[in-house]
Amino acid sequence: MTSFPDMRLRRVRELEPVRSLIRETQLSASNFIYPLFVTHGEGVKQPIEPMPGNFQLSLDMLEEEISEVVDLGIPAVLLFGLPEEKDPVGSGAYDPEGIIQEAIRVIKQTAPNLMVVGDVCLCEYTDHGHCGVIENQRIDNDQTLELLARTALAQVQAGADMVAPSAMMDGQVRAIRETLDANGEETVPVMGYAAKYASAFYGPFRVAADSTPQFGDRRSYQMDPANRRMAMREIESDIAEGADIVMVKPALAYLDVIKTARDRFDHPMAAYNVSGEFSMVKGAARQGWIDEKMVTLELLTAIRRAGADIIISYHAKEVARWLRGDE
Template structure:
C-alpha cells in the first residue's frame, strides 16, 4: 500500500470544498453588540484604546441600533455611565436612570431586536465595587436585593434579558424573585456566571469610570486558576434560575466554555471583553497582525469551543465580513 492513503488535504482543495466541510461557523445570529451610553454626554467619545468603539449619548442610540440592525445583528447589550454616584448606587435602579432610558428608547425604536442590559452596581456606587461596601468588604447579602431592584427597573423599561455581572452569591435567585414579583416572568436572565478576575477589562473600566477606589475584586470574581470552581458557579446559577450562563473573558477561557457546554444544557454565552478587542486592534495598527482575519479566527474558535452566544465589541466588524 502506498502511503498516504488517507489524504486529509483532499477535502481542503478549494474554497467550495472547504465551505462544505466546515464543522462550525459563526453567523450574525450568534452575535451580541455591546452599547455603552453615557448620561450628560453630547455626541460620542472614544473608549480608551478601543479603536472604532465609542461611548454615546442616548440621542445617538437610534442610529447605533439602526446600524447594527442593517448589518444583520439582532441583539445588543446596554450598559451605562451615570452622572450621579452614591454609597447605595441609587442611580442604578432609578426610573430615569441612564440604562433605563436607553432600554425604553431601544424598545421603542426596535421591537425586532433582543435588548439586553448589564446588571451591576460598580458604575453607580461611589466606591466602584460591584456591591455595597461596608465594614471593609463588599457585603454580599446587602447587595443582592439591590441587584434585584436594578433588574426589575430594567424590566419595567422593557428589557428582554438582564445580565448580572456583580458576582454576588445568590444574585440570580434574588433577581429571579424580583422579576417575578414585579410581573416580569418572561424577562430572561443571562448570568455572567464566571466573571474572572482579569486584567482584560481595563479599557472598558476606565471609560465607564468603574474601577474600585480601593481594594480589587478578588473577593468576588473567580480566579483564573480554578476550573472546578467555575463549574460550581455554573451549577449554582442554573439552580438559582439562570436561563443562560456566561464565561468571561473569552480567548483564554475556552476550556471552560467547552466544559460548560459538555456538562450543562443551558445556553453558554461568552463575553469577548474590551482588553481582548484592544489587543487585536493595537497589534493591527502596528502592522503585526491582520486585525480583521484575527477577529474572525477568534470568533470562530469561540464558537468551536461550544459558545451559543458571543458578546463582542467586534460584532459590527464581523457582521461586515461574514458571508
C-alpha cells in the same frame, strides 16, 4: 483504518466550496451581542481611546447606532450606563429614570424587535467603584442582592428583554428571578455571568464605563483565574437558581473553561470577548503586526468551537460587515 496513500485528507481542503461544505464551526452575525455605553448629555459620541471604534453615546445619538446594528443583522445589544452622579449604594442603577432605563426606552422606540439586554451591576453607579454595598471595607453580599434585584426589575419595566447579573454575588440569580416572578415578569430570561474571573483583561472596559475600584480589587467576589473546577460549581449554582443562559467571562484565556462547561451542561452558553482581548487585536493591527480581519475571525471562531452559543463582543459590527462581504 485506511491510511496514506489510500487516505488523502488534503482532498477535502483543495477547493473552497468543499472546505465550506464540511466546515464544522460557523460564525454568523446572529451569534453576537453588541455592547454599548450610554451616557447623559446631547450630541455625545465620545471615542473610547483604548477601544477603537467604540464610543460613549448620549441618548440622542443612539438611533443611528441602533439602526446600524439592526441593518447588520446583530440580534441584541448589551447596555452599560454612565450616570450623572454616583453614591455609595449605586442608586442610579435602579432609578426608574436612570440612564440605562432611559436608553432602553429610546432603543425600543427605534427598533422594537432588537433584543435589549441590561447588565445588572452597581460598579458604574457607586462612588467606590465596587459591585455592591460596602460595609467595613468589604462587600456585603446579602444587602447587595436586594439592590441588584431592584435594578433588574427597573430595567425590565423600562422594556429590557433580558437581564444579565454580573456582580458575582452569591444568590444574585435567585434574587432577581424571584423579584421578576413576583412582579409578573416570569417570561423574562436571565443570563447569568456565572463564571466571571478577576481578570487583567478588563482594563479598557473600566475606562469606557468609569468603573475602576477606588480601593482594593474585586478578587473577593470575582473568580481566581487559576480555577476551572470552581467555575463548574458557579455555573451549576446559577442554573439551580434559575439562569436561562450562563456565561464565561473572559473568553480567550478561558477556552478550556468554556469547553469543560459545554461538555458538562446543556444550558445555552455565552462567552464575553472582553475589552482587553479586543484592544490587543486592535493595537497589534495598528502596528501592522497582524492581519486584523483574519486574526479576529480566527479568535471568534475559536470561542464558538470551544462551545459558546453566544459571543458578546466589541468586534460584532465589523465582523458582521466582513461576513456579508461589505469589506
